[in-house]
Structures are given as C-alpha cells and as structure tokens.
Amino acid sequence: MSALKETVLEIERECAKAGWTRGIVLYALVPTADVIESAPEMAEALAEKSPTSLTAIEQEDVELTGTIEDFLGTISWSAEVFGAALVLERLIVNEEPPGELSEEALAEWVIEHGQEVRMVVGVLRDGSQECAMRMRAYDDENAIMAGPELLPGMAEALALTFAE
Numbered sequence: 001m002s003a004l005k006e007t008v009l010e011i012e013r014e015c016a017k018a019g020w021t022r023g024i025v026l027y028a029l030v031p032t033a034d035v036i037e038s039a040p041e042m043a044e045a046l047a048e049k050s051p052t053s054l055t056a057i058e059q060e061d062v063e064l065t066g067t068i069e070d071f072l073g074t075i076s077w078s079a080e081v082f083g084a085a086l087v088l089e090r091l092i093v094n095e096e097p098p099g100e101l102s103e104e105a106l107a108e109w110v111i112e113h114g115q116e117v118r119m120v121v122g123v124l125r126d127g128s129q130e131c132a133m134r135m136r137a138y139d140d141e142n143a144i145m146a147g148p149e150l151l152p153g154m155a156e157a158l159a160l161t162f163a164e
Helices: 003-018 032-038 068-072 103-113 152-162
Strands: 025-031 054-058 083-092 115-124 129-135 145-147
Touching: 003 025, 003 054, 003 083, 003 115, 003 129, 003 145, 025 032, 032 054, 068 152, 083 152, 115 152, 129 152
Parallel strands: none
Antiparallel strands: 025 054, 025 083, 083 115, 115 129, 129 145
C-alpha cells in the first residue's frame, strides 16, 4: 500500500472516531522522517510509523466560508509540505427533486432523500492522489470505498493548492 493511501485511510479512521458533523478538516502531509528530524520529541509518538510514511498535521482554525473552490483558492503551502489532505462531510442525493420546490421544501427533500458521506482526499506535490469515502448509513470500516479516482474533481482542486 502506498504511503499516501495509508495516510488517507488513517485520517478517515481518526475522523470516524470523532463522529459525524466535524466539518472541514485540512492536513499538511509531511514525511515522517522529516517530522522526527525537525521535532525529535515526536519520535516516541511516531515510533510505530515507518520513516518512509507520511505524517498528517492538522491545520488549526480552518473554517469554510463560501464555496470549497474559493476556500482552496486561498491555500498555499511551504516547501516542507509534501502533500495535503482534506476531509469533508456532505449530504449527497442520487435523484432529482420532484418539480419546482421552494428553498425550504427543497432543503427538507434533500435531508429526507440524501445520504451523509465523509470524503477524504489526499494529494502529493508529484500529482499522486488517493481518496476514501464512508457513507453514514454504512458506518463501518469494512465499507470504506477507496481509490485514486474516487473523487477526481476534489483531488484536482486540492492539487491546485501546490501550483506555483
């Protein structure tokens, strides 16, 4: 398993422990060996990780205002950051609403017919990407969907945060 896939799945499992309704979470991905080198006091906490793995560092005070695209457009990373991961919880609907509905009726319809999902998207500077998704209705670690092409639009948008 690639270091990126392992990290994306680790992030998803940690978010699952915190429960649903956590909102948006943004992580910087840094090689574990670099973290240990720059912060030796972290060596014990990271002892179970391989030096070739990635360590996810949660970015504090992240708040989504506006669209996700606008939010991602405000992010840039220092050279030490090897990649990034983004966690979003969303309500998805697989069918069209019936006819014209008022805004209030549409919101009620979406809540009734939607499914909550947690999406984790990870990208590296080299263009690698990995994604994981868990549906609340099937909230079980064995039901996590994962793959590099699972959420291509989100991965592409997150990758743009590394554009020069």
